[in-house]
Amino acid sequence: MNTxxxxxxxxxxxxxxxxxxxxxxxxxxxxxxxxxxxxxYGWFEEFLTMLFVSITFLGSAVCIREKQHINxxxxxxxxxxMAKKISTIFIEVVxxxxxxxxxxxxxxxxxxxxxxxxxxxxxxxxxxxxxVPVASVLSIFYACTNIAGLFVSIPEPITGYFTDDVIxxxxxx
Amino acid sequence: MSxxxxxxxxxxxxxxxxxxxxxxxxxxxIYMLLSQPSFLLSLPQRIWxxxxxxxxxxxxxxxxxxxxxxxxxxxxxxxxxxxxLVRPFKGGLxxxxxxxxxxxxxxxxxxxxxxxxxxxxxIPDMIEKGYPREFTTGVTVAxxxxxxxxxxxxxxxxxxxxxGASVGKLFIAGxxxxxxxxxxxxxxxxxxxxxxxxxxETEPMTKREVLHTAKEGSLAVLMPLLIIVTVSFGxxxxxxxxxxxxxxxxxxxxxxxxxxxxxxxxxxxxKTAVMTASIMIIGGFTMVFTWALAIEQVPNAIATFLLTSSxxxxxxLILLDLLILLLxxxxxxxxxxxxxxxxFLPVMRQLGMEELQFGMILVVGLAIGLVTPPVGxxxxxGAKISGMSIVKIFKAALPFLICNLLVLLLVxxxxxxxxxxPSLL
Numbered sequence: 001m002n003t004x005x006x007x008x009x010x011x012x013x014x015x016x017x018x019x020x021x022x023x024x025x026x027x028x029x030x031x032x033x034x035x036x037x038x039x040x041y042g043w044f045e046e047f048l049t050m051l052f053v054s055i056t057f058l059g060s061a062v063c064i065r066e067k068q069h070i071n072x073x074x075x076x077x078x079x080x081x082m083a084k085k086i087s088t089i090f091i092e093v094v095x096x097x098x099x100x101x102x103x104x105x106x107x108x109x110x111x112x113x114x115x116x117x118x119x120x121x122x123x124x125x126x127x128x129x130x131x132v133p134v135a136s137v138l139s140i141f142y143a144c145t146n147i148a149g150l151f152v153s154i155p156e157p158i159t160g161y162f163t164d165d166v167i168x169x170x171x172x173x
Numbered sequence: 174m175s176x177x178x179x180x181x182x183x184x185x186x187x188x189x190x191x192x193x194x195x196x197x198x199x200x201x202x203i204y205m206l207l208s209q210p211s212f213l214l215s216l217p218q219r220i221w222x223x224x225x226x227x228x229x230x231x232x233x234x235x236x237x238x239x240x241x242x243x244x245x246x247x248x249x250x251x252x253x254x255x256x257x258l259v260r261p262f263k264g265g266l267x268x269x270x271x272x273x274x275x276x277x278x279x280x281x282x283x284x285x286x287x288x289x290x291x292x293x294x295x296i297p298d299m300i301e302k303g304y305p306r307e308f309t310t311g312v313t314v315a316x317x318x319x320x321x322x323x324x325x326x327x328x329x330x331x332x333x334x335x336x337g338a339s340v341g342k343l344f345i346a347g348x349x350x351x352x353x354x355x356x357x358x359x360x361x362x363x364x365x366x367x368x369x370x371x372x373x374e375t376e377p378m379t380k381r382e383v384l385h386t387a388k389e390g391s392l393a394v395l396m397p398l399l400i401i402v403t404v405s406f407g408x409x410x411x412x413x414x415x416x417x418x419x420x421x422x423x424x425x426x427x428x429x430x431x432x433x434x435x436x437x438x439x440x441x442x443x444k445t446a447v448m449t450a451s452i453m454i455i456g457g458f459t460m461v462f463t464w465a466l467a468i469e470q471v472p473n474a475i476a477t478f479l480l481t482s483s484x485x486x487x488x489x490l491i492l493l494d495l496l497i498l499l500l501x502x503x504x505x506x507x508x509x510x511x512x513x514x515x516x517f518l519p520v521m522r523q524l525g526m527e528e529l530q531f532g533m534i535l536v537v538g539l540a541i542g543l544v545t546p547p548v549g550x551x552x553x554x555g556a557k558i559s560g561m562s563i564v565k566i567f568k569a570a571l572p573f574l575i576c577n578l579l580v581l582l583l584v585x586x587x588x589x590x591x592x593x594x595p596s597l598l
Contacts, residue, residue: 013443017446019446020233020443024416028416031413048227052233055446055453056457059449059453059454070505072190072193076189094196097199102217105217113218132220
């Protein structure tokens with residue numbers, strides 16, 4: 001199981017990195033095309049926006065795994081032992097519940113309007129929207145993984161993004 | 174009734190540590206279930222629309238540009254450049270800290286990145302030179318609040334997304350408040366440093382050293398100028414400008430400073446994705462919340478109450494400031510913007526306030542929240558670097574925060590501080 005979790009972690013790390021790389025290169029390319037060749041493509045702008053939305057949804061699922069979502073932790077920071085465990089399970093259950101609603105209703109949404117074709121790219125919107133159910137399933141999987149991590153050993157995710165470059169100094173006693 | 178339940182659920186979830194996005198989403202779903210379950214059919218579409226914006230693509234690109242500049246040895250160069258600027262005034266590292274934060278804020282658009290980068294170098298340096306640990310950490314965290322006020326600013330981008338305000342005008346509107354915070358903090362630092370006889374930076378520099386430091390520093394300063402000029406004068410959109418900034422950061426890092434490595438770029442890609450998602454998903458779920466408020470006509474009800482009651486306008490403004498400060502104390506900047514703006518912007522518009530001024534009040538007010546316990550992101554980073562408790566750091570930062578409060582009052586009561594520069598465009 002741990003190999004599968006590691007594999008999924010690695011896969012989505014690569015996918016997200018590639019998506020940001022394409023987004024960044026794409027925006028730089030649009031600047032060049034517009035200023036030097038006076039060319040701008042509506043479909044390309046649409047593609048970049050959809051890429052950005054996909055980064056948001058898939059990245060949000062990865063944030064569950066890596067515990068990078070923004071929260072107020074004053075109360076739960078004080079919890080220890082069983083209280084800490086219960087509060088962690090509570091948070092993960094909320095992730096699962098919200099993601100489950102999103103999964104069910106995004107499938108209905110895609111069934112209802114997914115066939116509509118984008119006027120600029122000619123691509124059915126359903127292709128773009130499909131990232132929502134995919135991200136919902138991944139969110140549920142990661143929330144379950146986090147719950148399992150309370151009872152059995154699972155691989156550590158990569159964390160520490162915001163303050164990882166910090167050099168610590170000790171306060172004199 | 175459904176609305177009361179929604180707010181109660183939201184507060185309970187937030188208090189019990191459920192991430193902001195999922196607290197808002199969960200309470201929104203409860204509202205839909207209670208009022209009209211068929212509303213749930215629109216749930217994914219609403220969340221999607223909250224993230225589907227070409228303007229906001231600028232956010233990850235600005236983040237990444239700042240991240241790359243940081244890996245290119247920018248911080249050391251900016252500190253040296255700031256030293257050059259304070260030398261004629263016999264200033265010390267305190268003043269350097271404030272000036273470096275002003276410039277750094279213009280490059281990363283993030284206060285937390287500012288505390289982390291500048292603090293990591295200057296806090297140990299200042300302590301070694303004999304500055305008290307409290308003062309050192311206080312000035313570092315307080316001056317980093319400018320990061321989100323001086324353009325480009327990620328919170329301003331989020332505000333532009335929810336309010337429909339022009340990014341260019343918002344960026345340029347942030348210049349005067351940001352510079353005012355800097356000037357007030359500089360004056361305070363200067364007076365205190367003289368009174369307490371803190372060391373001055375008077376070591377002689379050769380002409381060659383001066384020229385080299387000035388050249389390297391000004392290349393970094395050019396980046397925020399490039400962004401402000403291109404966005405504010407309509408030469409490029411916010412996203413295009415962010416793309417240009419990113420390209421500039423890559424050129425500077427690889428070809429000029431030659432300190433950036435391919436490994437740094439790869440690492441920053443994933444980091445950018447995660448940071449973007451953690452912010453943007455709040456934007457998505459907030460759309461459900463905003464929609465519920467609109468259905469229940471909450472902004473209208475508040476506006477009608479304020480317009481028909483005898484509460485004077487100045488008191489409304491004071492209450493608005495207090496609300497922003499209070500929420501900023503408990504919540505992070507972006508969630509605060511996403512929660513406050515949809516409710517109070519329509520209200521304040523009806524009372525005659527322009528959206529640019531409202532945006533500036535929000536940004537300047539919420540910047541203070543970064544340094545107030547219990548939830549102060551800059552405070553936490555400062556605590557990690559200095560090894561001091563957040564309460565001690567907050568006490569040390571308090572005099573500097575009074576400078577921020579003065580600017581908040583100015584921005585609140587003198588509209589031209591926010592509106593003068595945008596009116597020239």
